[in-house]
Amino acid sequence: MTEAVTVVAPATSEPLLAKRASRRWILAATLISAIVALPVLSVLYLALFPEENIWPHLIDTTLPRYLTTTVKLMLGVGVLTLVIGLATAWTVTMCEFPGRRFFEWAMLLPFAVPAYVIAYVYTSLLDYAGPVQRALREVFGWQSASDYWFPEIRSLGGATLMLGLVLYPYVYLLARAAFLEQSPSLFAVSRSLGHSALSTFFRVVLPIARPAVAVGLSLVLMETLNDFGTVDFFAVQTLTAGLFDTWMNLGNLGGAAQIATTMLAFVVILVTLERYSRRKQKQYAARDNREPIQRFNLSRPRQAICLAVCLIPFTLGFVVPAATLGLYAWEYFGESWNPDFVENTLNSLLLSGTAALTTLAVGVVLAYSRRLHDTRGMQVLMRLSGLGYAMPGAVLAVGVIVPLAGFDNWLDGALRRTVGVSSGLLLSGTTFALVFAYTVRFLAVSAGSVESALQKVTPSMDMASRSLGDTPGRTLVRVHLPMLRGTLLTAALVVFVDCMKELPATLILRPFNFETLATYVYQFASDERLFHSALPSLIIVLAGIVPIILMSRSIANTRSIA
């Protein structure tokens, strides 16, 4: 039995399931959101005290360029990730072609490649001294750069391509999960009513998948907005470039915080618009997915097209960078191998694992509290606690330092006054600060996916469980969590891979002598010694592959666990 309903109805003003027992959840959610929102609030606070008013200078000079470049980059990356993400997700879900089972998980692999790494790999391949241009020169007998035209990789177009190639998996992941959850009979009904496969995709499949795709896309856009490594390397001047210039070159942290706040407003407006445009939709789907998907049986040429659709982004986003890194790592192995790698890898794994679980737990509490008590207030709390993702990591790091060091010094002062003992810095400069920063940064990822999955569970499930005497907590543990197993695992693993790649906040907040793989890569890459960073970069990529395979399995399994 399968049922999937899209109810278009006025949003209920009554909180659906508000009961006294849910108060504790609301309290917990409020408290957690408040703590998680602290770093963002700190940045807003810093924005109140600029060294000088930066705006007249910016408006007169570079701001127009920063803004247009930022908008172009976001549009470009947004379109690119949507096209690649949706096309590949649809192809591997609905089409039968050779290699389909492989691509189901392989399409996720570019996600393991940090954007700053893919940027330098392609630069080394495509710049003048790289193998591509060298081969062209040999073939055509050109002598120098002035003899021919070659697309400049260090450009807005190049940055768009690089970010698109490693960020499309966000869209792919969420779109594919959404496609898998949809009932095949909906598709059949649409076809029997005379719609072509393509028209069905746009009129039925995509609208139902829209909340999930929107989550994926908004993650892509936020990541694009706050990227610094790639745009800096490519000399593409986005708002982030202006932010760092104001902070580092003018020593105006407050002014930089104002730019960060502006970027934040940008994101909030985007997300609000998307939500507003589907405010009257509510979707529930029974998760009775035993009916197998009927994949299209395609002619040979069409199968070849499917293969190409998947092969191109996979090759560009994963095979080329991984192979190039492998080659460099091999050539420079003697100089790059370092016994510290084992420790750095362990640091990365342990830290990312802890952060992923913490972020997931916080995400579940928030998303579930909102389900229990879906008021405007809870919505605002959810949005507020997800904002850390929309800020450049280095700015967020300062936002983390402010409350943690403030707390440490307050406690220390209080203890010195009362007991005469100094507690020093308890939280600042510890791995706790890092886990906290990761949680703040990636909460949007976990809370977003948990929330969109929870939304699809019909409230009658809760009602049944509650009327049988279960508390909200037991309902969560016995009903929702088992049903959402796939989503939870996916969310945790996405956060895990994101943490493995995280760089700017880690650099600033880490304890003494503490290296993760990402910080280790950075110290060479930032000193223009790219070859030496190939081996550790490759390890980051490889470490990301295992969780990605797990992730893919869990999604495929959503259809077999009823």
Added chain:
Amino acid sequence: MRLKIAAAAALILAALPFAASADGEVNIYSYRQAYLINPLLKAFEKETGIETNVVFAKNGLAERLEREGRNSPADVVMTVDISRINELVERDLVASVRSDTLEKNIPENLRHPDGKWFALTTRGRLIYTSKDRVKAGEITTYEELADPKWKGRICTRSGKHPYNIALISSMIAHHGLEETEQWLRGLKANLARKPQGADRDQIKAIAEGVCDVSIGNSYYYGNMLQDENERPIAEQVRLVFPNADGRGTHINISGIALTKSAPNRDNAIKLMEFLSSPEAQRIYAEANTEYPANPAVKPSGLVASWGEIHPDALPLQTIAAHRDEAVKLVDRVDFDG
């Protein structure tokens, strides 16, 4: 269940012991890559038995130091670029150091008058020219970079990079803001391509024929000559010490400062003294082809073979003082656009 595991894991991680300031340590916040300073720290540990702990980041460390306040574990800050170290002074985060050793080893113009920072190395901001396409002596000053004869022939990294900002600041100090603006507009008009990449990339661009002239720090050239893959590229350029016959070549520094809150103050000063000593200065000179700040130590043989550098005598604080003007000037002439 998941919640409990996560909470437990978070607690365990938080409780992990970390950099507790015991005796026999010195804690470093470094704007320089850890692997660059490691050989020096190893030598220091070997000589004194004092352990060194490092956090390296390119930004945010000053904010961290400031917010950690009197409880900060950091003893010293190591930086490159005069403006960055000057900012620590302006924010009142560093302490004065009185040390006969340091004052003997580091000349007066390479340290803060009250001992709030000490330079450890200097580097010249040089001009590189193509051996094929530019005759020796065809360009000898920074000022000539704006000469229209170089139209479409010059490469540089972003005008906003601290090294270029310091160069522009020194131009402002010598010529005033208006004349420097003219100069920067002229230089911008001569660029072969939009400013991008780092200093080594500009030398590569000359080898590739993209441009004929570039600006870059001295040690990048030295490092390229020491790398067997990059040597053939570096060998295609000729190095020019700009303004050698006039006011001298613009130099910048890497330096060290003691924090106000330093919990291991004595060890920190020992480290500073050690880094200024001939032994440590030789490591700086050989490994990274920088100019030692201690005049008793000669530059490496490779660096010496380029000829002698005549540094601009302009006080470094003056360069730092013009930073904001320089940054805004770069925006005004749309140098990076």
